[in-house]
Amino acid sequence: MPALKTDIKKKHGFDSPEQEAWLNLARTHAAMTGPFVTLFKQHGLTPASYNVLRILRGVRQYPERGHEALPCAEIVERMVTRVPDLTRLIDRLVEKGLAERKRAEEDRRVVRVRITRRGSSLLKKLDGPVAQLHRRVMSGLSVAEVSHLNRLLEKARI
Amino acid sequence: MPALKTDIKKKHGFDSPEQEAWLNLARTHAAMTGPFVTLFKQHGLTPASYNVLRILRGVRQYPERGHEALPCAEIVERMVTRVPDLTRLIDRLVEKGLAERKRAEEDRRVVRVRITRRGSSLLKKLDGPVAQLHRRVMSGLSVAEVSHLNRLLEKARI
DNA sequence: AAAAAATAATTGTTGACACAATTAAATGGG
DNA sequence: CCCATTTAATTGTGTCAACAATTATTTTTT
Numbered sequence: 230m231p232a233l234k235t236d237i238k239k240k241h242g243f244d245s246p247e248q249e250a251w252l253n254l255a256r257t258h259a260a261m262t263g264p265f266v267t268l269f270k271q272h273g274l275t276p277a278s279y280n281v282l283r284i285l286r287g288v289r290q291y292p293e294r295g296h297e298a299l300p301c302a303e304i305v306e307r308m309v310t311r312v313p314d315l316t317r318l319i320d321r322l323v324e325k326g327l328a329e330r331k332r333a334e335e336d337r338r339v340v341r342v343r344i345t346r347r348g349s350s351l352l353k354k355l356d357g358p359v360a361q362l363h364r365r366v367m368s369g370l371s372v373a374e375v376s377h378l379n380r381l382l383e384k385a386r387i
Numbered sequence: 388m389p390a391l392k393t394d395i396k397k398k399h400g401f402d403s404p405e406q407e408a409w410l411n412l413a414r415t416h417a418a419m420t421g422p423f424v425t426l427f428k429q430h431g432l433t434p435a436s437y438n439v440l441r442i443l444r445g446v447r448q449y450p451e452r453g454h455e456a457l458p459c460a461e462i463v464e465r466m467v468t469r470v471p472d473l474t475r476l477i478d479r480l481v482e483k484g485l486a487e488r489k490r491a492e493e494d495r496r497v498v499r500v501r502i503t504r505r506g507s508s509l510l511k512k513l514d515g516p517v518a519q520l521h522r523r524v525m526s527g528l529s530v531a532e533v534s535h536l537n538r539l540l541e542k543a544r545i
Numbered sequence: 546a547a548a549a550a551a552t553a554a555t556t557g558t559t560g561a562c563a564c565a566a567t568t569a570a571a572t573g574g575g
Numbered sequence: 576c577c578c579a580t581t582t583a584a585t586t587g588t589g590t591c592a593a594c595a596a597t598t599a600t601t602t603t604t605t
Contacts, residue, residue: 270563301553302553315554316554334551336553339554
């Protein structure tokens, strides 16, 4: 793929380096997201629902305070992108048999969500392809450049 | 904001530096997109429809082959993120009086879209705030770091 | 202890996005 | 010149996301 300047066919340059960086980030993100969306969709998931399943698996492997099921509010906190409508996202996971709910006894307002065996095995099936994609979308960069990118992205996210 | 590792509260590290970079990119993109979404929404736009208006303004300022109205297909090509349903996106712009359509005489399959005066003045009103936001979301980085980030993002997008 | 405030999740509704199928017009080979 | 193919845009349909309002439960205040 050519550089951004030719990419968007703008005769005149960018308004500012910051704008260029912003557009670059958006384009790169879109380019890298695409393959993941496709992969997840083949298994009936969206990036967001995959993200939730990953969070739930993490909790089940390393239970917190003895719990292997997580309150909705804590799921939201850990998600990569903010989701204002977790309830129906969980609904869909439950319908597919990938997660289950149970109301917490200690506080009956909270609902704890846990990944099911079926959910775990779906994740397991995806682990290989996902790792492969992670490597593929970053294959344009060397190891040093990847870690450099990490540093810059973290620093940018103030 | 703390670094990603503490951010997502994962006890164990990342599967790979590539995965870390991918998550970092997604998080940073989400964090930077938020303010823009909010700003655009206040004026009845989405990032995608703003993007289209910007493209249309660019063409009107620097007309191509004498045309200041652009075929839908060319709009799609230039967009930051791929939009499979440009028709209805344009519908909404037309309903708001921000753009107008006309069928091309030389090829009656194509529909050319042009920004209206009202669309231009909306963009003009947004120019200041948008530039400000571009600077703000990148304010964590120095000028050198911004250009370095640009280099890495372009290189990554093979 | 009762009322008010706060918290957790759900629901209603609207709008936008994604994909497939379709229409309309132009092109190109027989 | 006509039919098949290609191209451009639109439409139909289902799913998902965003935001506000609501319910249920707990905590705080008086």
